[in-house]
Amino acid sequence: MSYNTENIRNIALAGHAGSGKTTLFEALLHAGGVIQIQGSVERGTTQSDTDSQEKARGHSIDSSIAGIDRAHCHINLIDTAGYADFRGATLASFAAVETVAIVVNAINGIEYGTRRMMERAKERGLARVLVVNKIDFEGARLGMLVDALREEFGSECLPVNLPAQGGKLVLDCFFHRNGTTDFSSLAEAHQRILDQVVEINESVMGTYLDTGEASLTPEQLHDAFEQCLREGHLVPICFVSARNGAGVNELLELADKLLPNPTEGNPPPFLNAENQPIDVSADPAKHVVADVFKIVNDPFVGKLGVFRVWQGTIRRDTQLFIDDGRKPFKVGHLFRLNAKTHVEIDQAIPGDIAAVAKIEEIHFDAVLHDSHDEDRIHLAPLRFPQPMFGLALEPKHKGQEQKLSQALLRLSEEDPCFRMEHHKELNETVIRGLSDLHLKVMLERMKERYGVEVVTHPPRIAYRETIAGHAEGHHRHKKQTGGAGQFGEVFLRVEPLNRGSGFEFVDAVKGGVIPGQFLPAIEKGVRQAMESGAVAGFPLQDLRVTVYDGKYHPVDSKEVAFVSAGKKAFLDAVSKAHPIVLEPIVDVEVAIPESNVGDVTGGLAGKRARILGTDTQRGGELVIKAQAPLAELTDYPTELKAMTGGRGRYSLDLSHYEPVPLPVQRQLSEAWKPKVEED
Template sequence: MSYTTESIRNIAMTGHSGTGKTTLFEALLHAGGTIQVQGSIERGTTQSDTDAQEKARGHSIDSCIAGIDHGGCHINLIDTAGYHDFRGGTLSALAAVETAMVVVNAINGIEHGTRRMMEHARERGLARVLVVNKIDFEGARLGTLVEKLREAFGAECLPVNLPAQGGKRVLDCFFHTSGATDFSTLAEAHQQILDQVVEIDEATMGAYLDKGESALGPRQLHDAFEQCLREGHLVPICFLSARNGTGVAELLELIERMLPHPGEGNAPPFRNADNTPIAVSGAADDHVIADVFKIINDPFVGKLGIFRVWQGTVRRDSQLFVDDVHKPFKVGHLFRMNAKAHEEIEHAIPGDIAAVAKVEDIHFDAVLHDSHDEDRIHLAPLRFPQPMFGLALEPKHKGQEQKLSLALLRLSEEDPCLRVEHHKELNETVVRGLSDLHLKTVLERMKERYGVEVTTHPPRIAYRETIASQAEGHYRHKKQTGGAGQFGEVFLRVEPLERGTGFEFVDAVKGGVIPGQFLPSVEKGVRQAMDAGAVAGYPMQDLRVTVYDGKHHPVDSKEVAFVSAGRKAFLDAVVKARPIVLEPIVDMEVSIPETSVGDVTGGLAGKRARILGTDAQHGGELLLKAQAPLAELIDYATELKSMTGGRGRYSLDLSHYEPVPAPVQKQLSEAWRPRADED
């Protein structure tokens, strides 16, 4: 099918786990004619859950992209994982679309995944649609759910259709005014949404007030509706059942008629080298600008970089650049992602989602372009959760170190919430993720895809060090070995900065007492000391170093001398500046049965946790919110499982760093001191 930018719709399907996103994905592909038979999660035949682990677990782990050509539109639909553990791919998808479709379980109602995704989509400036699924299930109280959605997300949440006949039908209430529904009159719902839509534009409002509804044609209603979506003035609520197909065709019609195309969406947040916003034209004949939002290491076609085109036309056999890599690559194969299949295409226009294969320089969040004028452009980064769960690992069988390294590289390329760290001082490789389930999945994939088995153990906690007061330090490095000597002398000052600030290096040297060419060496020495730590062997942060005096020798001064002088002057100052160890404090969300609340809160209190509150959930469960030191939560998954009979789940996000208790700092320092003395 040949199509234009105006006929493209890009949609990410998001929401809490268990809402039926994958079943809805199948239903839309079937209704749109992309597939002939709707797949089943139970039978492992869906288009999106193709991985062995996805089939075994019965839920999505990765996002999946498929196209629908229907009614003159090309719809790029992205099915995303609902589990909090795998939200890296879910958040990545938001960078490629104009609309976030947040799916809600009609039985369970608003869950914390619903709130998270509504907030992420709002922050990104996306149009949002609430899709209430499973309306035909027993126990669905749809009228009450609408009230709760409006209470949680604002009065701008309004139904565009209403269920009827016990969830066996839905009736459009945007263009129609009469009919019997399950909980509301169609006329009342029609009036509410019409009043909301005409408010957005003075001309539309004036025509409506002067001549009534008859003055508003389909084009006027579409433009006003789309503007409401773009500006967050309207969040449509759609009812359906993906299981029996009720409302699926109506949702497809809404997508085609009313949702924004790429030219109507909010401008993408691109920045130039100095981080100021820049405009992207969206013109097909302009220079190419595209952003890579997903990487797949495919066993058949190699490394795939999946990108959204924002400007220009990407053509097969053309040349593109990756970021500021000045060597171009040839677009030998250009693909459209279609779930399990990769369809080769000749070109991709603005608004398209496409993929290139076998480009090693390509990476997540890379900007692709065809002109060196754009080699400093980047897309404003998404806000990803910090991976806090860690496992130190080593290959189970000798000789597999290189295979392990390659496997971790490939897996981390695909997952923006997976981090791989190499600690040289301990000869330790640590992989960090969002949960124990996240890391378990990574290890299983490493075995299945790359044939690498590992043994694991808990890693060191990511403590940090800083200082609590200002102090000055000095060191003279002087060495004579018979030939040319080494000489460098440094006076510097250290002072604490606000938590999370990082590091500042200030040159306050006057009179050339330390020549300019040696100041980078002083900074190098300081950074070496900061990386190694001064109290317990952990990296230092949140401090300023000001070099204000020193001496040099016209013959003996060398870079190595000032590296040494800078490092030791810094350590001299830190000892006097009340050094402290900082520990990571995490925000916790713990989903538990109400019957376990006493045991869980008591257990957390014993881990130096602060309970922040609870929210009632569906089915007699509570969502408990707390803050706790990460060091206290190493074996928490096992403890929570024991206290809740296996029903408890939790997630962590890094909140901030704060000083450890004095006994803990003493213990950490004493454990590190022998290693430091050996070094």
């Protein structure tokens, strides 16, 4: 099919685990003529869940992309994972679409993942659609669910179609008003949504009030509807049954007629090198701007960089640059991802989602462009949850250290919430992810794909250090070895900054007592000391260092002398500035059966947690919100499983750092002293 940018629709399916996103993805592909037989999650035959881990576990782990060609539009559809453990790939897909369709389980109603995806899509300025799935299942009370959605997310949530005949049929109520549904008349629903749509556009509202609905053209209704979506004034509610197909064609028709195309969505938040907003338009004739939102290490075609084209046209044999690099690469092969297969294409226009292969330098969130003169353009970063769970690991078999490093690098390229760290002082490699399940899946992938097995153990908690007061420090470095000596003297002061401020280095030297070329050496020494810690061996943060005086020797002063003087003057000042150890505090959300609330809240209280509140869900489930020190949650997966019989689940997000209790600081400091003395 030949199409232009105005014919493209980019939609991500998101939502809570178990809402039926993958089954709906299959149903949409089947209705769109992409596949002849609809696959099954239970049988492991779906187009999107192709990874062996996905098939074994029966749920999505990564996102999957497929295109649907209709008579009047081309739909790029992205199926995403519902489990919070794999949220990284889900959120990454938001950088490629204009619309997020949040799938809601008609039986379970509003769940944790429903809220999170609605928040994140709104935060990104994306159009949102609530897709109520499983409408034909026994126990689905759809009228009550619509009321709950409107109460939770606002009165802008309105049905654009309604179920009938027990979920066997779906009737449009935006363009039509006649008919009876399971819980509301089409006329009532039609009037509510029409009133919501026309009130945002003065011209359309005037026409409607003066001459009535009949005088409004489909084009006027489309423009007003699209404006409502773009401004968050309307969140359509659509009903489907991915199992029996009810509402699936209606959802495709909604995408075709009413959802925003790439020229209608909110402008993407591109920034220049100074982080100032810049205009990027969906003009195929302008120079290329594309954003890489997904990396796939494919065993057959090599490393794939999957990108969304925002401006310009990418053709085979085009030369592109990565970020602000000056070394171009040639687009030898250009692919469209179609779930399980990669289809080679000649060009990608604004709005297209495509991929290039075998470009080792390409990375997640890279901006591709074709201009030698282009400044550093980047897309405003998505807000990903911090990977707080850690495992220290080493290869099970000797001689596989290099192989392990390469495997971890490949896995971290694919998942923005999976990270690898190496702590030199401990000679310890640590991987971090969003949960124990997240890390377990990554280790299983590493064994399966790269043949690397590992031994794991708990890592050190990511404590930090800072200071609570002001102090001054001084050190004179003087060394004579027979020839030219070493000399450097530094006076500096330290002061605390607000939590999360990082580090500031200030040059307040006057009169040339320290020549300017030695200031970077002093800063280098300070940073070395900050990495090593001053109380318990953890990196220092949230402080300002001001160098205000010193001395130098015209012959003996060298960079190495001022590195040493800066380091020791800094440690001298920190030792007098009431150094403290900070611990990571995480936001905890625990979803449990109501019958377990006493055990779970009591267990959290015993871990120095602060209970912030509870929220009752449909089906007798309770969500407990708390803040707790990460150090206290090392064994929490096992404990929660034991308390709830495996029915509890939880998620963590980094909130902030705060001082550890004094006994804990003493314990950490005492454990560090023998190592310092040994060194």
